[in-house]
Amino acid sequence: MNIIFMGTPDYATKILERLINTNDINVVAVYTQPDKLVGRKKIMTPPSVKILANENNITVFQPNRLRDIETINELLKIDCDYIVVAAYGQILPKEILQHASCINLHASILPQYRGASPIQQTLLNGDKQTGVTAILMEEGLDSGDILKISSIDVNDTEMVETLFDRLTAVATDLTIDVLENFNSFKPIKQDVNLVTHCKKITKQDGKVSFVDAQTLYNKYRAFTPWPGIYLESGLKLKKIALEEREKIYKEAGKIVIIDKDSIVVTCAKGSIRIYKVQPQSKKEMDVLSYINGKRFSLENTLS
Numbered sequence: 001m002n003i004i005f006m007g008t009p010d011y012a013t014k015i016l017e018r019l020i021n022t023n024d025i026n027v028v029a030v031y032t033q034p035d036k037l038v039g040r041k042k043i044m045t046p047p048s049v050k051i052l053a054n055e056n057n058i059t060v061f062q063p064n065r066l067r068d069i070e071t072i073n074e075l076l077k078i079d080c081d082y083i084v085v086a087a088y089g090q091i092l093p094k095e096i097l098q099h100a101s102c103i104n105l106h107a108s109i110l111p112q113y114r115g116a117s118p119i120q121q122t123l124l125n126g127d128k129q130t131g132v133t134a135i136l137m138e139e140g141l142d143s144g145d146i147l148k149i150s151s152i153d154v155n156d157t158e159m160v161e162t163l164f165d166r167l168t169a170v171a172t173d174l175t176i177d178v179l180e181n182f183n184s185f186k187p188i189k190q191d192v193n194l195v196t197h198c199k200k201i202t203k204q205d206g207k208v209s210f211v212d213a214q215t216l217y218n219k220y221r222a223f224t225p226w227p228g229i230y231l232e233s234g235l236k237l238k239k240i241a242l243e244e245r246e247k248i249y250k251e252a253g254k255i256v257i258i259d260k261d262s263i264v265v266t267c268a269k270g271s272i273r274i275y276k277v278q279p280q281s282k283k284e285m286d287v288l289s290y291i292n293g294k295r296f297s298l299e300n301t302l303s
Helices: 011-021 048-055 069-076 118-124 158-179 213-223 289-292
Strands: 001-009 026-031 036-038 043-045 082-086 101-106 129-136 145-153 236-247 255-258 265-266 269-278
Touching: 001 011, 001 129, 011 026, 011 048, 011 069, 011 082, 011 158, 026 048, 036 255, 048 213, 082 158, 101 158, 118 129, 118 213, 145 158, 213 236, 213 269, 255 289, 265 289
Parallel strands: 001 026, 001 082, 082 101
Antiparallel strands: 036 043, 101 129, 129 145, 236 269, 255 265, 265 269
16 A cells, blocks of 8 residues: 655654555655754754655655645645654645545544643643554544544653653554554544543643642653753752652641652642652752751751
């Protein structure tokens, strides 16, 4: 079967790699986002999907807007059986949706967490289960009929990078399953009463305060390594753990325990253990070096 693939980040790259290495699947074209400037030196960098496609001599398209008529007409000339979409980053216009069956692999159990950051949202909400949903795409955002869902459990300390890797593996298997058995699935409409959404993550989302220990820890799980979590002062909390979640404290942000490699800080509800921090414009350091430099001791407020 002939496949047009659309995707941009590493999540998509792993799926594309599996498609390329599967017998009877021929990836005839790849669509991905344009190259972008990366890092402090602003080096023009291609998406990893593009690199993989070029290595396998697959034609790559990088339109700024998939809805432009020239882009649409160009795609419609490509003969394919399916269009597979994984974190592409653009909405498919009606003309492309009608060109072939368009299958999207979304990293949540739809209709929960439609949108740009389902993996982070899973951790922010402390969910015990997540998964990947294969849907038949329509003009709405992640709103198409469900073909199949593959679910996995999420443990209380799982970080976004490991969850990302596990969901990527689930998505690659699910993609092949859906393509090879497409005609055996009966698409099921999503329950609109259960729809929730998640937004694109920004650097500002990493700001935290000592209000609720579980909420702070979930942000750490979801936002490490990017955008990271940081206090109002700009101090980044680089390595932390949830100490306890229920105890109510009169004062938040107080250092109540100093151990050989960490400190415990109160929240209004619960407390967290901190191992490493990074002050503004400085390198990451162990928290004891930081508090010693600040001459902080027990009952001081961390800042």
